Amino acid sequence: MTDFITWTASPALYDGFIQIRWYGLFFAIGFIVGYSMMDRMFRHEQLNVKWLDSLFVYVVVAMVIGARLGHCLFYEWDVYSQHPIEILKIWKGGLASHGGAIGILIAIWIYSRRVTHRSMLFTLDRLVVPVALVAAFIRTGNLMNHEIYGHETSLPWGFRFVENLPQWMAGAEPIFTAPSHPTQIYEALCYLLLFGLLLYLYWRRNAEEREGLIFGTFLIGTFLSRFLIEFIKNDQVAFEASMTLNMGQWLSIPFVIAGVWLVVRAMQRPRVPIKYAPAKAKAKR
Template identity: 40%
Template sequence: MSHFVWNVDPVLFSLGPVTIHWYGALFASAIFAGLYYMKWVFTLENKNVDTLDNLLMYVVLGIIIGARLGHCFFYDPDFYFANPLKILAIWEGGLASHGGGLGAIIGTWLFCKRHNVNTLWLLDRLAIATAVFGIFVRSANFVNSEILGHPSDVPWAIVFERVDSLARHPAQLYEAIAYLLIAAVLTLLYRSTAIKERVGALLGLFLILTFSARFVIEFFKQQQASYTLESALNTGQMLSIPFFFVGVFLFLRAKQTPAVTGKK
């Protein structure tokens, strides 16, 4: 069977000493797409859009720091404990979405504490923007030929020629499509139901859907961690389980929580 061959240069363009990579361009696009979405939400709810620039700083720093530390300590702890200065070498690659999620939550909490905003109320709305963010990031992973799937003969398998000649599951695209569907579902519920009035419900549903999808897609991915667990589940799946149950707790709890506004 003839499979689609992917061999895109990770460099978008170079101009003298300046080099722009596809990953950086798509990561920046993810940030601005999430910001645009939040501006739309704040406009709909008559909130102060000007505060979003400050929120962006907290969340982006949280994502980058959390994703880097998550990669270092969740997926390759032996190497980074032995070479702690390498933790700072973010240009060498290595970001973990679970750590990025935790970092985003911490960054949002710090922002809300400073600006007297209800944290869960804001996280409900950021959940949808995060799904939009994920579409771009996983697309960037696809362009970079990283986070590869297992070899496969399915008709839609792809040969990542920069890596090897094997046809593989495009696991990055599976995840990007999952985020697209999650963003669409959450947006529809946000616009057409009263779910946004139940604090924690949108965040809970986001966690349930995202980490259910992540758990399943991990079966199609190659091992990302530098170690092997004595379990049928891999590291990504083990890390997804707590997020899933937090989501269930938040969603069920939201049914009994009075509606709130953004302010505490």
């Protein structure tokens, strides 16, 4: 008989006078680590580190707003169009990574015009290195929340998630799903591998000297992984059942195409040398 994993981890790290959830903690840790990494990168390239504070605000606000609006528009517009005030109730859940990505792109366009006065790709090539790590943290938070899992599976690493999560957290007996693909783990591992590749491109291959190369690689790695894993992931909303490809896959395709175009474009153009800080200058390869 195959043994499956019965997942009983609580979404709450602490549930007292306030509730601290793993999802929020992972989210916060990701941004703290990301900020530290960006600070090191900016100092390495002798850039104005004061730009980072503004970048942090732009990205956080844009990602949250974009992810919320993306969910409302792409997945449940028939509901939210009738009750628009519900869009503001973000604590009830409902975020879409594609919407977050679009929000960040808009924010970086504004940020580039108002703060750095450089191209969007200049910022994006650096920003997406820690963002890949943040994405892995967020999917780990989804695992702790018993959400965004996959189809039933007979594989030995199938997870039985708590299906009646709100009731269980209120004290009821848990009702478990059938053994399912832990697609949160699949995605988190893909993003960790991508994070390692982006680190290598930046710190060992000087890929930031080819504008758009790191960002294009990020788009391909992130959204191609998402596209493929969606084949074994449960639909988020009912209307997706009638679609050949689900909404997440259709939204991923333009990002993958854009990534391929950016990588090809970057490799066809000459390097633009960067003046690195003397103490941390990287060997050219």
